[in-house]
Amino acid sequence: MGLKEIILHAGIHKTGTTSIQDTLYSNRELLAKHKVLYPACFGQANHGIPLFNLFAANAFDRIDTFVHFHNLSYGLQRPDLVAARNHKNEEALMREVEESGCERLILSGEDVSLLLPADIQRIKPYFTGKFGCGNIRVIVYVRDIVPYAVSLYQQYLIWHAIDDIPADYYVRKNLGGVFRSKICAFWEAFGKESVTVIPFEQAVKSPEGLVKNLMREAGIPQQVINSSAILRNNQSRCLEVNELIAYINMRQPRYRGVADGTVLTENPNRIGGDLHHLLAIPGVKFDLPFEKKEELFNVALPDILWLKENVGIDYTESLDKTAKSSPRAAYAAETLDALLVAFPKLSIPLQDLFLDYFQELYQQTGDKKFAALCERENMLDHIFQLAANFERYMTRSSKQAAELGIVYYPAINDNHLQIFTSSGPDGFCEENSHKFDFGQLTEIFHIRLEFSRSENITQFRLDPSVYPCVVLMQSLKVNENTEGYDISGGNCSGCFEDVYSFFTSDPQIVFHSGEVITSIEMKIMVVPADFVYSFCLQQVFGEMRARQMHLAQDNTNLGQRNANLKKQNANLKEHNVNLEQHSADLEKQLNDCKNSLSWKITKPLRGIRRLVQQIINR
Helix, strand or coil: CCCCEEEEECCCCCCCHHHHHHHHHHCHHHHHCCCEECCCCCCCCCCHHHHHHHHCCCHHHCCCCHHHHHHHHCCCCCHHHHHHHHHHHHHHHHHHHHHHCCCEEEEECHHHHHCCHHHHCCHHHHHHHHHCCCCEEEEEEECCHHHHHHHHHHHHHHHHCECCECHHHHHHHHHCCCCHHHHHHHHHHHCHHHEEEEEHHHHHHCCCHHHHHHHHHCCCCHHHHHHCCCCCCCCCCEHHHHHHHHHHHHHCCCEEECCCCCCEEECCCCCCCCCHHHCCCCCCECCCCHHHHHHHHHHHHHHHHHHHHHCCCCCCCHHHHCCCCCCCCCCCHHHHHHHHHHHHHCCHHHHHHHHHHHHHHHHHHCCHHHHHHHCCHHHHHHHHHHHCCHHHHHCCCHHHHHHCCCCCCCCCCCCEEEEEEECCCCCCCHHHEEEEECCCCCCCEEEEEECCHHHCCCEEEEECCCCCEEEEEEEEEECCECCCEEEEEECCCEEECCEEEECCCCCCEEEEECCCCCEEEEEEEEEEHHHHHHHHHHHHHHHHHHHHHHHHHHHHHHHHHHHHHHHHHHHHHHHHHHHHHHHHHHHHHHHHHHCCHHHHHCHHHHHHHHHHHHHHHC
């Protein structure tokens, strides 16, 4: 192989690694034209977990790292399954390097910094033996300890969620030796001259920015750097959402275990990515009280002093730069609106916790702005009703949907579904899976798989997506029959005839057959839940707009009627004035007549007339 140099970007965590990795991954073709390879063989931009599993002597047992949870969630629930995955990844990497003809290989994964010193010692001999290249440079970014601790705290609240391991325990454990143990391990394995340590803040504030700083340090040609599309990801979450997530994780932790790591099991009410729809909600930037930051700073102080003395990077004034006040959740209108939109997309267990949390806030504070967040129980039923008409409205073309004003959010970055097969109680794994890529999400997709009886397959699992979605199962045949199987598991949020709704990430349906499965055939349509939810909102907003127009017309009619009544009232008033004037005129005429000389002279005649009349009447 023609490899001349290997660049290992090893974090550390919370130093913009996601932005770096996504940028390198999305610019692979451009890099390849200049003999630079950023591997895609692991199926993800972040190489940290595959590299950790490869070099850690006991990767499966390292419960103190996020890698352990990742392995569990991806079906690597035994050391032999981790080993099998490692073998597959090794072969894929060697094949990709050989086929690329690259001269420089870049690997990026912050989880490499979690390897023990003895594990790191294995990296250089491995690459020298496999690729004939011992020229390895390591790039490590370090970060000001206070914002680093705050970010670690936030990460634990969102992702780790183990019932017997509090956030303080996790953060303190990661702050102990955060600089010294990691940097010294790389120095010992590769030599000081091959390890570059860069302050994260310095790179971020430089004219080129963090991502281009890494690309330059990795020796990527300047013209490639200038032409690369820079991606920025993994922004800080808001304080309001972190408090809600902490409440959820306290009552329904993702994992149930003990602090010493002897036991760890997944919570059946939780699933990977089930908090996804809460993470982008705007609000007050997450922070810790000053007292907590001071406490964590003191935990890391020995490492801070070591870094200043041995590397020349000074974070001793970190605490002086931070705000002394404690953050407070504001729950602005923008945040409340976003929470209302996110609620129906959560799994049912998380919806219950969501309602409980804001009910408690409402009771504690009496603040009426929380009332709306306690009254959303009927929203999901409304969405299920609309989803029941899935086939009717989802088969419309994208153009027709656009004409209706429906917003289409393509939440699935790579449009594919996956079918896992199993022959026994060991469950499902990647090695026994089939992945299918498909195009338009609103089109029926036809799948057929055939197996030999010797494989002894008795159940299979359909993963229609990695994000919340709605599935139309137009037809399903197992062993050429439409019967003889049943649904024995999964995380479907609701089902109406052949429509399955998943309002949680990593949707799954498990099918079990009473006999050995030799063929599976299905016709299926998969649509992101955001599309369906957007349609539901469109329906609701349409009803609201129609109601608003109706009320506006009623208001116009009432206005016209009011104007007519006012006119009639004015006419009646004018008529009344005329009648009063006429009455006054007649009264005056009568008085004038009675006071006239002729009326007085003829008074005797009127008296005689009355006397004659009385005589006649007798």
